[in-house]
Amino acid sequence: WPSVHSGSSESVRSSESIPEPGVYKVMLLGDSGVGKTTLAGIFGGAEDTFHHEAEHPEDTYERNLLVDGEKTTLIVYDIWDQCSKSWMQDNCLQMGDAFLLIFSVTDRASFQRLPGLLLQLRTARPHRRIPIILVGNKGDLARSREVSVEEGRSLAGMLSCKYTETSAALHHNTQELLEGVVRQIRLCKDEGEH
Numbered sequence: 001w002p003s004v005h006s007g008s009s010e011s012v013r014s015s016e017s018i019p020e021p022g023v024y025k026v027m028l029l030g031d032s033g034v035g036k037t038t039l040a041g042i043f044g045g046a047e048d049t050f051h052h053e054a055e056h057p058e059d060t061y062e063r064n065l066l067v068d069g070e071k072t073t074l075i076v077y078d079i080w081d082q083c084s085k086s087w088m089q090d091n092c093l094q095m096g097d098a099f100l101l102i103f104s105v106t107d108r109a110s111f112q113r114l115p116g117l118l119l120q121l122r123t124a125r126p127h128r129r130i131p132i133i134l135v136g137n138k139g140d141l142a143r144s145r146e147v148s149v150e151e152g153r154s155l156a157g158m159l160s161c162k163y164t165e166t167s168a169a170l171h172h173n174t175q176e177l178l179e180g181v182v183r184q185i186r187l188c189k190d191e192g193e194h
C-alpha cells in the first residue's frame with residue numbers, strides 16, 4: 001500500500017494501522033485529469049510533490065492542521081486512478097473517513113460522472129454518515145468553463161453534499177477546503193456519538 005509522503009512529520013502508516021484519535025483518511029475521487037494529484041500535493045504542503053518517481057509513487061500525503069484550536073491530522077489518499085478493479089475501488093471507499101468528489105469545471109464529462117460515483121460510495125458505505133464534498137477544480141480556467149457554479153451547487157444540493165470550487169493552479173480555496181473537511185468530520189463524528 002502507498003507510502004506516506006509527509007508534509008509536516010515523518011511517520012509512515014499503513015491502511016491496516018489501528019486508527020488513532022484525531023487522524024483521519026481523506027480520499028480523493030474523480031476522473032483522471034481533474035487535478036487530484038495537484039490538489040493532493042497542495043494539501044500535503046510539500047513543494048516537491050510534482051516530481052513523482054515511477055517505482056515509488058508518492059500518492060499519500062499527511063498534513064497536520066490546527067482548526068478551531070484543535071489539532072487534527074489528515075492523511076490524503078490520491079489512489080483512485082490506480083483502483084482499476086472494482087474490489088480495489090471498494091477497498092478505497094471502505095477506508096475513507098471523508099471523501100472529496102472532484103471534477104474539473106472545464107470538463108463536463110467529469111461532472112456528469114459524479115452521481116454514479118456517489119451512488120457507488122453510498123452503496124459501499126450505507127450505514128455511516130460520512131463527509132462528502134463535491135469539488136469543482138480548475139476554477140482559474142474561466143474561458144474553458146463547461147460547468148457553472150450554479151450547476152455545481154444544484155447537483156450538490158440534490159445529492160445532499162457540500163459544494164466548493166478550487167483552483168489548484170492558483171492555490172485558491174485549497175486551505176479553506178481542508179479546514180472544511182476537518183469541520184465536517186468533527187460534525188459527523190459528534191452526530192454519530194449522540
Ligand code: GDP
Nearest residue numbers: 031032033034035036037038137138167168169
Ligand atoms: P489527476 O489525474 O486527477 O491526478 O490530475 P492532475 O493533478 O494530474 O492534473 C491534470 C492536469 O491538470 C495537470 O496538467 C495539472 O497541472 C492541471 N491542473 C490541475 N489542477 C489545475 C487547476 O486548478 N488549474 C489549471 N489551470 N490546471 C490544473
